[in-house]
Amino acid sequence: MAKVSIQALGKQFGNAVAVADFSLDIADGELITLLGPSGCGKTTTLRMVAGFVEPTAGSILVGDRDITRLPAHRRNTGMVFQRYALFPHMTVAENVSFGLEMHKVPVGEREGRIRAALDMVRMTQLRDRYPRQLSGGQQQRIAVARALAIQPDVFLLDEPLSNLDAKLRVEVRDEIRSLQRRLGLTTIFVTHDQEEALAVSDRMAVMHDGKVQQVGTPESLYESPANLFVADFLGKMNFFPGRLESTNRFLTDKGHSLVVDRSITGGTRVGVRPERISLLAQPATDNALAGVVESTVYLGFQIDARVRLRTGELLSCQVPNSPTAASAPVAVGSEVYACFRPADCVLFTE
Ligand code: ATP
Numbered sequence: 001m002a003k004v005s006i007q008a009l010g011k012q013f014g015n016a017v018a019v020a021d022f023s024l025d026i027a028d029g030e031l032i033t034l035l036g037p038s039g040c041g042k043t044t045t046l047r048m049v050a051g052f053v054e055p056t057a058g059s060i061l062v063g064d065r066d067i068t069r070l071p072a073h074r075r076n077t078g079m080v081f082q083r084y085a086l087f088p089h090m091t092v093a094e095n096v097s098f099g100l101e102m103h104k105v106p107v108g109e110r111e112g113r114i115r116a117a118l119d120m121v122r123m124t125q126l127r128d129r130y131p132r133q134l135s136g137g138q139q140q141r142i143a144v145a146r147a148l149a150i151q152p153d154v155f156l157l158d159e160p161l162s163n164l165d166a167k168l169r170v171e172v173r174d175e176i177r178s179l180q181r182r183l184g185l186t187t188i189f190v191t192h193d194q195e196e197a198l199a200v201s202d203r204m205a206v207m208h209d210g211k212v213q214q215v216g217t218p219e220s221l222y223e224s225p226a227n228l229f230v231a232d233f234l235g236k237m238n239f240f241p242g243r244l245e246s247t248n249r250f251l252t253d254k255g256h257s258l259v260v261d262r263s264i265t266g267g268t269r270v271g272v273r274p275e276r277i278s279l280l281a282q283p284a285t286d287n288a289l290a291g292v293v294e295s296t297v298y299l300g301f302q303i304d305a306r307v308r309l310r311t312g313e314l315l316s317c318q319v320p321n322s323p324t325a326a327s328a329p330v331a332v333g334s335e336v337y338a339c340f341r342p343a344d345c346v347l348f349t350e
Pocket of ligand 1: 040
């Protein structure tokens, strides 16, 4: 495997900018996700790395090798697609072998490679089946085996779990991640699913309108989003517009004086995650806003509640379904204090 360096990569289709000034270094053995809503340019970026789309600007290096202008089959990337892309008329083993033929792996070496790849995804027993005789999860495992059999320098996955049902999605996701770790695969994983990105990534790059918004570990992006787009795309957030009164006091437009973390020096908006709000019977923390529960959604492990503050704002709150002595009853019409810690206030300057 090798490190990948993407430098000022851009793609225009006619006048439309799909990707602009995209730069990212991916370390040897690192899994990075490209995350963003439909149309943000993540697939185009991945396809430029694979060699299926020609960039209009920038360069791509794998190790020290500039691959920007190389045809796809000479880049040594292994790609997994959303729709598996297995050949229906070939058996599992033939599908894996096809990739090896394309990469001109000598005939004598192929059988060993096929066995090793099928073994990796625990599909050895099914080697003589045809794709139509396999479940979606099994087909995607074969697609993974086919991509890895060629011993790629870079492993590329384009929404590989989108066609699987919820349970299988988590199962295959975890398998891909553990395989990637075990083999030390330098990996780019495209997804629009926030939870999936948080779960599999070493680092993630959030994209919007063809541009990278922020790059970092799942934790750093979730806890310290750089802008409103990242904050709202990666989970939900309640926003209070207003202004800083002093180093640790923020006055909202509706007149709440919030205590915020001292380390914060500027801002025109405070954001608070729904799950960082406790609904209590008494005001118990620095920030305690009085309101009434307007609606609830029971999710088993948690309850989502909308709280209408006395000052009119509507807050989204997610409370664990394990009340403490201090909790207020989370039922429509209950009077509550929405309480959150200064450390859970994120300041934004937009
Ligand atoms: P999705 O998750 O829906 O696939 P995406 O984030 O992967 O979205 P891209 O497929 O990379 O986004 O598309 C980025 C932009 O480029 C979109 O506005 C899209 O319409 C445009 N685009 C992509 N491919 C082409 C093409 N071959 N010709 C013209 N425009 C294209």
